[in-house]
Amino acid sequence: MSKKKDPRVTRIEDLAGPKSPGELEEMKMPYEEYCRQAFDPGNEAKKPESLKGIRWLSCTMYIFTPHSAANLAELGAEVIKIEIPRMGDAMRHTSPFNEAYLYPLHESRPMTGTGLGFTNANINELYLTMDYHIPEMVDVFYGLVKMSDGLTELYRPGTLDKWKMSYKYLQEINPRFIYVWGGGFGYGPKVFGGSYDILGQAHAGLASITGMHEYMGGHATKCTNWVIDWASGTIITYGVLAAIHWRRKTGLGTMLEVSQVQTPTRFMGYSVPLYGRFGIVRQRWGNWDTQLCAHGIILCGKSDYPDADNPQEKFDARYVMVSAFNDPDFQELCSVIGRKDLWDNYPRHKQRLEAEAQIEVYDALEQWAADKTRTEVSDALNNAGILAYNVKNHREVYESEHLRQRGTIRWLDDPLFGDLLTHCTYSTGLMSKSPRRLKWQWRPVGADNVKIYRDMLGIPVSQVEDWYEKAWI
Amino acid sequence: MAQEKRDVEINSIQDSLDMLTPEIRPWPVTPPPSAEEVSTQVYTKRKAEDFLGWVEDNVKFEKSFGKAEALAGLKVLDIGLWRLGHKFAASMLAEAGAEVVCIEPPGGDPLRQLTPFGREEYMLADQETGEKCGIEFIAEMVNQYAITLDVDTEEGQQVFRELAANADVVIEALPPGYADERGIGYRHLKDLNPGLIYAWTGIRGQWGPDKDRLSKHGQWEIEPFACASNAWIHSTGYPQDQLPRGKGGDPTRAGVWIADYVAGEQVAVNIMAALYWREEFSGEGQFIEVTGAEALMDITDFDMTWYGFNKSIKARTGAWDPNLNQYEWNPCKDGYMMIGGQSDRLWYRIGMCIERDYPQFGRLIHEDPYLKEMGARNALHALIKTYTLTTRWLRDINRVQAEEALLEYEIAAGPVLFVDEVCEFPHFKYRPWIYNCESDYGTFLYPTSPNAYQFDTPHRLKWVGRRLGKDNGEIYSKWVGYGPTRLAELKTEGVI
Amino acid sequence: MCDVIWCKKEVDGSPCETVNYLDPFCFWNWEGTINCAECRTVYYIHMIQGHMYKGPEERPGEEPDTSPLYADKPLEGYRNYMFATEGRTRPFECMPRSFLLGEADMVKFSIRGKPVRGWRPQPESAGIAGSFPYHWDIQNLSPDVWEEYQEKIRKGEVSDW
Numbered sequence A: 001m002s003k004k005k006d007p008r009v010t011r012i013e014d015l016a017g018p019k020s021p022g023e024l025e026e027m028k029m030p031y032e033e034y035c036r037q038a039f040d041p042g043n044e045a046k047k048p049e050s051l052k053g054i055r056w057l058s059c060t061m062y063i064f065t066p067h068s069a070a071n072l073a074e075l076g077a078e079v080i081k082i083e084i085p086r087m088g089d090a091m092r093h094t095s096p097f098n099e100a101y102l103y104p105l106h107e108s109r110p111m112t113g114t115g116l117g118f119t120n121a122n123i124n125e126l127y128l129t130m131d132y133h134i135p136e137m138v139d140v141f142y143g144l145v146k147m148s149d150g151l152t153e154l155y156r157p158g159t160l161d162k163w164k165m166s167y168k169y170l171q172e173i174n175p176r177f178i179y180v181w182g183g184g185f186g187y188g189p190k191v192f193g194g195s196y197d198i199l200g201q202a203h204a205g206l207a208s209i210t211g212m213h214e215y216m217g218g219h220a221t222k223c224t225n226w227v228i229d230w231a232s233g234t235i236i237t238y239g240v241l242a243a244i245h246w247r248r249k250t251g252l253g254t255m256l257e258v259s260q261v262q263t264p265t266r267f268m269g270y271s272v273p274l275y276g277r278f279g280i281v282r283q284r285w286g287n288w289d290t291q292l293c294a295h296g297i298i299l300c301g302k303s304d305y306p307d308a309d310n311p312q313e314k315f316d317a318r319y320v321m322v323s324a325f326n327d328p329d330f331q332e333l334c335s336v337i338g339r340k341d342l343w344d345n346y347p348r349h350k351q352r353l354e355a356e357a358q359i360e361v362y363d364a365l366e367q368w369a370a371d372k373t374r375t376e377v378s379d380a381l382n383n384a385g386i387l388a389y390n391v392k393n394h395r396e397v398y399e400s401e402h403l404r405q406r407g408t409i410r411w412l413d414d415p416l417f418g419d420l421l422t423h424c425t426y427s428t429g430l431m432s433k434s435p436r437r438l439k440w441q442w443r444p445v446g447a448d449n450v451k452i453y454r455d456m457l458g459i460p461v462s463q464v465e466d467w468y469e470k471a472w473i
Numbered sequence B: 001m002a003q004e005k006r007d008v009e010i011n012s013i014q015d016s017l018d019m020l021t022p023e024i025r026p027w028p029v030t031p032p033p034s035a036e037e038v039s040t041q042v043y044t045k046r047k048a049e050d051f052l053g054w055v056e057d058n059v060k061f062e063k064s065f066g067k068a069e070a071l072a073g074l075k076v077l078d079i080g081l082w083r084l085g086h087k088f089a090a091s092m093l094a095e096a097g098a099e100v101v102c103i104e105p106p107g108g109d110p111l112r113q114l115t116p117f118g119r120e121e122y123m124l125a126d127q128e129t130g131e132k133c134g135i136e137f138i139a140e141m142v143n144q145y146a147i148t149l150d151v152d153t154e155e156g157q158q159v160f161r162e163l164a165a166n167a168d169v170v171i172e173a174l175p176p177g178y179a180d181e182r183g184i185g186y187r188h189l190k191d192l193n194p195g196l197i198y199a200w201t202g203i204r205g206q207w208g209p210d211k212d213r214l215s216k217h218g219q220w221e222i223e224p225f226a227c228a229s230n231a232w233i234h235s236t237g238y239p240q241d242q243l244p245r246g247k248g249g250d251p252t253r254a255g256v257w258i259a260d261y262v263a264g265e266q267v268a269v270n271i272m273a274a275l276y277w278r279e280e281f282s283g284e285g286q287f288i289e290v291t292g293a294e295a296l297m298d299i300t301d302f303d304m305t306w307y308g309f310n311k312s313i314k315a316r317t318g319a320w321d322p323n324l325n326q327y328e329w330n331p332c333k334d335g336y337m338m339i340g341g342q343s344d345r346l347w348y349r350i351g352m353c354i355e356r357d358y359p360q361f362g363r364l365i366h367e368d369p370y371l372k373e374m375g376a377r378n379a380l381h382a383l384i385k386t387y388t389l390t391t392r393w394l395r396d397i398n399r400v401q402a403e404e405a406l407l408e409y410e411i412a413a414g415p416v417l418f419v420d421e422v423c424e425f426p427h428f429k430y431r432p433w434i435y436n437c438e439s440d441y442g443t444f445l446y447p448t449s450p451n452a453y454q455f456d457t458p459h460r461l462k463w464v465g466r467r468l469g470k471d472n473g474e475i476y477s478k479w480v481g482y483g484p485t486r487l488a489e490l491k492t493e494g495v496i
Numbered sequence C: 001m002c003d004v005i006w007c008k009k010e011v012d013g014s015p016c017e018t019v020n021y022l023d024p025f026c027f028w029n030w031e032g033t034i035n036c037a038e039c040r041t042v043y044y045i046h047m048i049q050g051h052m053y054k055g056p057e058e059r060p061g062e063e064p065d066t067s068p069l070y071a072d073k074p075l076e077g078y079r080n081y082m083f084a085t086e087g088r089t090r091p092f093e094c095m096p097r098s099f100l101l102g103e104a105d106m107v108k109f110s111i112r113g114k115p116v117r118g119w120r121p122q123p124e125s126a127g128i129a130g131s132f133p134y135h136w137d138i139q140n141l142s143p144d145v146w147e148e149y150q151e152k153i154r155k156g157e158v159s160d161w
Ligand SMILES: [Zn+2]
Pocket: A067, A070, A071, A120, A424, A425, A428, B298, B299
């Protein structure tokens, strides 16, 4: 009963290939070209949006919960960001070293801008202001709930419940509603502990395994960006989309209680199970890898740009990621750097992965690189067929032809703030048919008050103006 | 419990391995507080015991099983080697209830062989066969079925097409063009299965001038190559002004393969969006590509926008954040203590807390006219001054003391915890964020999904990794109708 | 005092009264000499786990190994010495540019020469209840910037990248 096909017979339906001239063209195309055409960077706006028709309320601040909603907005959902009147999201008041702002923050404050700290966390959203403390606002809020698919909030547990705006109340008003609380800890002994990205990095163990080991002179190290804020926000987005999928079948909403501080622990690979089984506490291992060798970042003797004005170029264009852990690669690496003895001593991966061996290997690499620039090092290795890559800085990323062609670095002609370089949205993933897109970066605090209070909720302009005078909105 | 005491002489790791097992050294070492204690001692502080009682009643982790699964019925294939991005995406889908099948070549994913510092004693043995497997692989195979298939053989390619014809989603993480050359890429499968959502994931891309490479000898690029390509490493670490270069003051990678996780979760998000679009609007699948370099770049704050604004290249700032003050960790008596609070309200509360023990702090910080305005406090010199004085307070106290003092003032603060401390932190044990699973490899302590706390469809871990090919019989039968004899044939031919 | 050196050195009959900040990661475990940013008195210090194990002891005539990054004078309205003040404070190398402003950078054009709203004050352009139109009507609101932009185009200072 062999199901083996007769090798002499070729049936058209068995072939995965083309069935028409158009398809033939497509099948003949080099794969790269095929991908480029499928994703067609630059023409996203002409394609449909994945989440068309979903409306989400973002009662959020900082990065973590805002990003969970912005992710939906990138995919085509209509997201309404609700902020504190006049002040807005606290993140608007952050900017690297207090230097970069876009103006104005709000009509009443022409001298105050929104800091670049706010970038990318709330894109494509409509901006509404509302003071939830005001009893008169609760009904208005309910109106929004009836017209929306869900909300994300980050207030101290119990806060919105006091104002009758928790899921306990909202599920009665809209049984399809999906309610997300995102915060630091959630129910339990530290329920009232506040949360930040850096707290997650510290508290959940990521910091304890990032950075140079003590004997290398290092300290527990913070991952540069608010990576845990953003990454936990994406976890929420995923939870929301799964809940929406479920709701399509059942018509029922749900409530998610998502703790940001938990996310980094989930990202720590073998760390927790290794402790659980053997009581071993994973330590920092600097720029090397605990499971592969050679697979690490080395310091080269010379900068690629010794005469540059910017110290980031002048002093720091000196690091290369080098990877040669498979036997033939490692052997090749040892011969390129003139240290065949290392290969003789450590012919098996298991041997060169031991801590002492790693120290010897990377030390040899850095000695070899001591009289070379970063690019001399990576070129020498690449030319020998070994994987090596310069640790790039932001100018180099900006100038990357690769990222430009893929559209993941591009300029946005922002409708309200002008010319902004952007690294977000498109870089989150290319989609051939219903891609993400960036329409605008952000808008001033309360910029869409009329659009929502009047046009969506039918509240007379005079009433809106009155609330505005009273700073309720 | 009676404790037996014995004398042990430890000359090598082998002498202690037996004593490290969970049977002898259980988790948790101390039990978490009871629900009653938490309610009466914590929730009542803010009169939130009713509300939080209601929350616990409805979202408690222990009640996950018995609730519905959001993605029940969704069929997913995952194929790839070496990396964690595709595995994390697959795990996320499986945690929400999808049926996820992970395809490995008959020799297995090399990731199965990876173990810290090459220590075979830290690999775990399958309880039935004794086959050993690295912990990281086991941990990143949540709820997935493990099957084998050699897609380098013509027959294997045909089998793959049959499997994919039946799937809702394919996640692929092979080198650029590898699947396409074998006739099992998106452009081949989309005709067999127009509803198929096909997601490729990798380091920098499957197309473009700087796409993913293999070495001359076929070695793959693995994290942290992605982090090196997008300036993330460039701006992580301590500046050479705080620690000497070569001794901690260098650009630094994350301890984990962070871009894999970040890409993996966006793979899952994009798949879910494509699924919604298919179900709600079009009936069509589509092609998705997510890279670690780009997905991580998406979330590097304002970095590139800042470059476009005035050619700023984000520099390393160590454990301090250049955008917020306070927002950092600094050394303290027994480790590092993180403190955060940037608004005026929180800023002055931090000051009040510290000046209780160290009055000079209140004077030098609160009197200084340059530190009065929120934005101005982010200037570099303001960070230097604030953190020097904060550390002057911290050096005399432990993390726990600092945490207690700061929480009293409602400041977001927390210690830098090591893995053992994470696993024993009362809050984490209470929820629990860390939990034991009785796996094929014995008791397995794992971090739970942050999406596990839900009213209706909590995500959950049912099992972790399995031995190579464990599910061949079940999956090949259910998905493509192969019986035991056919499987035996494929096995003989080396196809599975 | 410890992580700070509050310099009381008599200079012209009155104490120096300068607070020199010893930033925590650099000095957490450190031994050597450091100068006061104001009077340049050199002190020997030996710090272990953030504690001043020895010092500060004056070391007259010695060249300092390093300098504080920042110092200020509480009794003189917090007059200060920023980092990289020659002969007084240590330079801070790891910066995003060769200089730091510490205050908002007024930017009218992006690095490729197109207008961006990075300066203040912005002319009023809001409508009812703080709402803003969809577009920035730069030609009417900031005609001078628009004109400057046209000039940049003419001079070829505007590019795609
Ligand atoms: Zn994003």
